[in-house]
Amino acid sequence: MKNTASKRGLPVQKDSSGSAYRSGTAARLAGLSVETLRVWERRYQLSGAGRSDSGQRLYTAEQVNRLRLLKNLVDQGHGIGLIAGLQIAQLEELARTHASDQVHRAGPIRVALVGQRLKERLAVTGHTNLSLDIRSNSATLDDAMSALPDSGAEVLVVEIAELDESAVPLIEQARKAADVRGVVVMYRFCASAVIRQLRMNNCLVTRVPTDMSELVGWCRNVLAGQRVALASERGAEPGAPQFDDDTLTGFTTARNSVGCECPRHLAEILLMVGSFERYSAQCASRNEDDALLHQELGHAAGRARGILEEAMARLAQAEGLPY
Structure with missing residues (x-):
C-alpha cells in the first residue's frame, strides 16, 4: 500500500499542544465507538493519523476535534460518506449552519x-x-x-x-x-x-x-x-484508493508458494476499474444531465473498487504479498 499516511513507522505529527491519542482514547473523546472509528478509517481514510514506532495509530488533538465534528454532524442526519472528505473549516461551517437553523426555529x-x-x-x-x-x-x-x-x-x-x-x-x-x-x-x-x-x-x-x-x-x-x-x-461514497497502480502492477508479477494466480487476476481487474473511475471523472459531457450520469458512473466504479480492494487486502495478507 502506497498511502504514506498508513505506513508503519510514520513519525507522529503532534499539534502545538504536543498531544497524541491512541485509537481508543480518540474514539472516546470524539463520542465514537472504536469499531465505528475503524470502519470510518478503512472506508474513508478520513483522519490521516500517524503511527508510532510500534505501529500504534495516533491522533492529534485537531484530528480528534475533526472526528467529533463528523460524529455530531452524522447524528444530525448528514451521511458520513458525504462529509468525510470535507476540511475541518467546512465541517465547522456546516455545524454553524445547523446550529443557526435550530436557534431560529420555533x-x-x-x-x-x-x-x-x-x-x-x-x-x-x-x-x-x-x-x-x-x-x-x-x-x-x-x-x-x-x-x-x-x-x-x-x-x-x-x-x-x-x-x-x-x-x-x-x-x-x-x-x-x-x-x-x-x-x-x-x-x-x-x-x-x-x-x-x-x-x-x-x-x-x-x-x-x-x-x-x-x-x-x-x-x-x-x-x-x-x-x-x-x-x-x-450507497456510501467511495473512499480514496488503498492501492496505487505501481502496487497493483507489482501484484501481477508477484510469486507465491502455491502458484495461485488470483492476486494477478484481481490486481488486473482493480487496475481496469480504477482506470475507468478516473476516466469517468474526466470524460466530456454534452450537458448537465450527461455530467450527472458520468458522475454516477464514476461513483459506481469507486464503490466497486472499494469492495475489490477489501478482497485484495485479505488476499495479499493471506499470500504474504508486500504492500
Whole structure:
C-alpha cells in the first residue's frame, strides 16, 4: 500500500499542544465507538493519523476535534460518506449552519405531505415526537394543489411508489404552489433519468425508508439549503484508493508458494476499474444531465473498487504479498 499516511513507522505529527491519542482514547473523546472509528478509517481514510514506532495509530488533538465534528454532524442526519472528505473549516461551517437553523426555529418542522397513507405511517412512528408539524395531507399531487397555497409548510414531502417522468412537472408546480423552502421526494421504483432530473430541480430524492424517522434528517438537510445525495440513494461514497497502480502492477508479477494466480487476476481487474473511475471523472459531457450520469458512473466504479480492494487486502495478507 502506497498511502504514506498508513505506513508503519510514520513519525507522529503532534499539534502545538504536543498531544497524541491512541485509537481508543480518540474514539472516546470524539463520542465514537472504536469499531465505528475503524470502519470510518478503512472506508474513508478520513483522519490521516500517524503511527508510532510500534505501529500504534495516533491522533492529534485537531484530528480528534475533526472526528467529533463528523460524529455530531452524522447524528444530525448528514451521511458520513458525504462529509468525510470535507476540511475541518467546512465541517465547522456546516455545524454553524445547523446550529443557526435550530436557534431560529420555533417549534417543529412544518411539512406538507403528498402520498397514500404517508400520514398514517408517520402517526405509527409518532410524528409529533419526530418534530414534524403536518400542515396538509393529500393522497396525490392533483389533490394537493388546492391545499398547498395556504398550508404554511416549509418542506414538501412527496411519496410516489412508482415514480416516473410525468410526476416531475407536477412536483415543480406543487413546490411553487406551496412556496416551500425544500422538497423531499421518496420512491420505491424509479428510472435513474427521473432521479437526475429531480435533483437538478434541487429536490432531495431517496427511496422510501424502512424507518420513517429518517425523514426528519432529510427535512433538516433541505432547510439548510443542502443539495445532497444520501447513502440510501446511491450507497456510501467511495473512499480514496488503498492501492496505487505501481502496487497493483507489482501484484501481477508477484510469486507465491502455491502458484495461485488470483492476486494477478484481481490486481488486473482493480487496475481496469480504477482506470475507468478516473476516466469517468474526466470524460466530456454534452450537458448537465450527461455530467450527472458520468458522475454516477464514476461513483459506481469507486464503490466497486472499494469492495475489490477489501478482497485484495485479505488476499495479499493471506499470500504474504508486500504492500
